Amino acid sequence: MTKHHDPRVRIIDRRTLSDGFVHLEEITLEQDMSDGGTVTVKREVHDHGRAATILLFDPKRRSVVFVRQLRVPVLLQGDPAYLIEAPAGLLDDDTPEVAICREALEETGYHVDAARHLFDAYMSPGSLTERTSFFVGLIDVEEKAGVGGGLAHEGEDIEVLEIPFDEAVAMIATGEICDAKTIMLLQWAQLNRGVLTA
Template identity: 45%
Template structure:
């Protein structure tokens, strides 16, 4: 996100206050907002800035399978998710890379698979009411020969990632049973079903 707050005809940022700059950055914005009826309101909202990210569906047509990761997620844990372990597609922040380069890096770090031909799928805001993050979604085919390492992430960054190969039909069933509850993962699995990347389509 740029350091200079944007303004438009209907929105004017008046003040920005940094509330926390620890793990990521939490800011409080005070702004004037012109409503649809022409009246103006002065509002305050907080936005969590963690940078933009990318996620990828790694799929194998021949085996009708995909690669997922399992790792502990504190926010999900404190919000009632049993042991806090989430099944997810590989994902991560862009840092200073372009989205395609970033997701190749993250896929290899997390899963050990080195992917080259990544296909952009769509770009979306995952929680626009409170988080600035824009997420770039990708898909790529993988083969067993593409695995160049064990994956697992960086222990020094607190990552402890289990790599799991799941059949597509089972992945769909796991969504139905509430065992896959991560939105980016659900979106990419449903994308694979709609586009016929996997399954019987």
């Protein structure tokens, strides 16, 4: 990937604050302002790496397969701790397509023959480096290739859900689905229904 340089911004210092489950850095930089001045800015940046997510869609049943799992930051906000979302995961040095097919199988038990790349997006560019590749994959929910449920050694305890597509879309308005990547995938699917049923 090409590294882009912006002459208006110069990194002066990088300091690691935490290197546990997340890598957190304090970045000090100089920024040229639009009024001609220069300011020194400090930002804390969570380096989460690249990720991928997928909408698993069964065209015969017009349903989607999602997962429900514990999300501690959501718990801290006072919301239900177990979030309904599309399968996703970090690339771990794989290509986005290879990684998302691996994650789909680990989390849901469904094998995806061909994941179609839709777009890439930064999920929270004010503080996270994470750039996510979005995919759609057609499946037959009656043909499972594995158990799913995630990896026990990674502390995953994942529930697999099949939800009718229209019901899943309605769950955005009720707040039952409040995960950004999942909402983005469902809204893409609403705009591209012909692709999914062709």
